[in-house]
Amino acid sequence: MPAPDPAAVRKPARRWDVFARARATLDAFEHLVGGLGTTVLALVAFLLVAATALACLFGVGVLLVPAALRGLRAVADRERARLSRWGPEIIGPEPVPPGLRAALTDPAVHRELGWMVTHATLGLFLSLTGLTVSFSAVTNTTFPLWWRLLPPEEASTSAMGLWTVRDLPGALGVSLLGLGWIVLALLLVPGMARLQAWPGRRLLRADPGTDLALRVAQLTATRAAALDAHAAELRRIERSLHDGTQNRIVAVTILLGAARRALARDPSDAEAILERAQSAAEQALAELRAVARSILPPVLTDRSLADALTGLATTCPIPCRIDADIPVRCAASVEATAYFVAAEALTNITRHSHARHATVTVHRDADRLHLQITDDGHGGADEHSGSGLVGIRRRTEAHDGTFMVNSPPGGPTTLTVSLPCGS
Amino acid sequence: MRIVIAEDDPLLREGLALLLRAESLDVVATAADPDGFLAAVDAHRPDVAIVDVRMPPTHTDEGIVAAVEARRRRPDLAVLVLSAYVEQAFATELLAQGSSRLGYLLKERVGRVEEFLSALHRVAGGGTAIDPDVVAQLLTRSRPDTRLDRLSPRERDVLALMAEGLGNTAIAERLFVTDGAVHKHIRSIFAKLDLAPTDRADRRVTAVLHYLEDAHRRA
DSSP, X not given: OOOOOHHHHHHHHHSOOHHHHHHHHHHHHHHHHHHHHHHHHHHHHHHHHHHHHHHHHTTOSGGGHHHHHHHHHHHHXXXXXXXXXXXXXXXXXXXXXXXXXXXXXXXXXXXXHHHHHHIIIIIHHHHHHHHHHHHHHHHHHTHHHHGGGSOHXXXXXXXXXXXXXXXXXXXXXXXXXXXXXXXXXXXHHHHHHHHHHHHHHHHSSOOHHHHHHHHHHHHHHHHHHHHHHHHHHHHHHHHIIIIXXXXXXXXXXXXXXXXXXXXXXXXXXXXXXXXXXXXXXXXXXHHHHHHHHHHSOHHHHHSOHHHHHHHHXXXXXXXXXXXXXXXXXXXHHHHHHHHHHHHHHXXXXXXXXXXXXXEEEEEEETTEEEXXXXXXXXXXXXXXXXXXXXXXXXXXXXXXXXXXXEOOTTOOEEEEEEEEOOO | OEEEEEOSOHHHHHHHHHHHHHTTOEEEEEESSHHHHHHHHHHHXXXXXXXXXXXXXXXXXXXXXXXXXXXXXXXXXXXXXXXXXXXHHHHHHHHTTOSTTEEXXXXXXXXXXXXXXXXXXXXXXXXXXXXXXXXXXXXXXXXXXXXXXXXXXXXXXXXXXXXXXXXXXXXXXXXXXXXXXXXXXXXXXXXXXTOOOOSOHHHHHHHHHHHHHHHHHHO
16 A cells, blocks of 8 residues: 655645634633633632641541532532533543542542642633633724723723823734734634643543443443333233233123023023123223333324324323424334323322423434423422332433433422433 | 122122122122231131232232131131132142132133032032143143153043042043043043042142142152
């Protein structure tokens, strides 16, 4: 294979593409603004940890250590989420070990402490500098447009003391300075954003080994939950078949047996018994339909998720509004999950919430299906009190989705589910 | 014959009561759960209890547990257990206490009214009624290396009907042979299985089931 021409390879990399650079600078500026938030949080965490360490010297801080480390973890998780949005995903380490000694010897905690110090100092400095440079670039460049609005003495010092601004040429000079700031921003800001992110990308990721191990553990757990949910589902179906439908059909055979005996004895009795047998057979059919529908509602396969949800709303005793925006269909299993989550949530609302209205919002953006169920009931829904919420979480996580409950006492209750579409 | 019915499904409970009352049998009480059933047994002193296996609260084996408890309180109570499906473990649990005055049938057998009534009378009279499906399951579960292999196909048929709790005459009728032929088959079965022959139906069933149970355990 011939070696590629070195000039041809190098040329695009060397070319100074102003537009690409400007775009990169704008992105980097956005990252520095976002970074400012986490640097302030890191600074707060820094102060908290320092105060705890100081308190430890007097023996009273030991009790605060777990809380301080958890706080630090929360801040670090924010940074992980932020960095994951514009770079490779950073998967966090396992939770902070519960024991004091274990927590203090955890390498992940050590790295987080290191990140905290760097981010609270260097990171904060970079954010502030980046913002100042960008701010100066904008204000100086546009200076001739608004300098007359300033009080004369304030305007006169706007050229960083290089000259006194009294007239338009002086002001235009300031905008030339602004161009200088722009060049400086184009040169420095992208690198500054990368530099600010670098300690986080280095220190906040889990060990390369545990990284995968953790992901595997997560997948194993959700897979087990998926199988659990599946088994529970099969048990429910088995039960509704055995205790519902089968009993109806057994009743039919018993009544038919009784009717035959009655025919031999007194045919006039048979009519009434046959009538009961027929109604038992009809009930069996109705239950069979209900069981089949509970496995997979036909409207979901034949029509759409929106239609299925509308059907759900009409059978819900509480007035329920469906707000669906799903231009492209998702994988069948995802739609089925969304449907059952909505069904379970509406059942919960009917049973427990005393709500007067419920709203189901569902929309798809790119590769995720978002589902939100809100009611105006008395709130206080608790996932650990044996409600259907555990089932909803299981179903959701089985699809690698996320589930959140927000239900303050007094309401309103909001369930938020997000599922990868799988298509 | 005084009968108590324990069945949580209202339609089945009423259907069963209707059927039995139409046959001039005395259904003295019906119950929808194990507690109600045991209270009815205490209060009405029935001769026979018809009990569904799956009852509240967990719908698993509450009926079996209740039946065993009822027999503990009233050892002379005949119990006919009805089940939605064949579960050998249930049969074994019931038969652990001896097989007289005991029946275990699939629910749908009730629709064959003559056979159901004869099973009911057999159980009430001190005998046994085991569902053909339970017997078939026990027979297939025993491994081929048992002494059962020594039996001819006809003898296996006879053994299966014996296991259901049928008497010689009834077996003869089912197989369209004479009483004498059935007698001969049974003697041959007992000889091949190394069991002492006996005329009492429940002891024959016990022997058969114990033998099958044993074969199943050894396999």
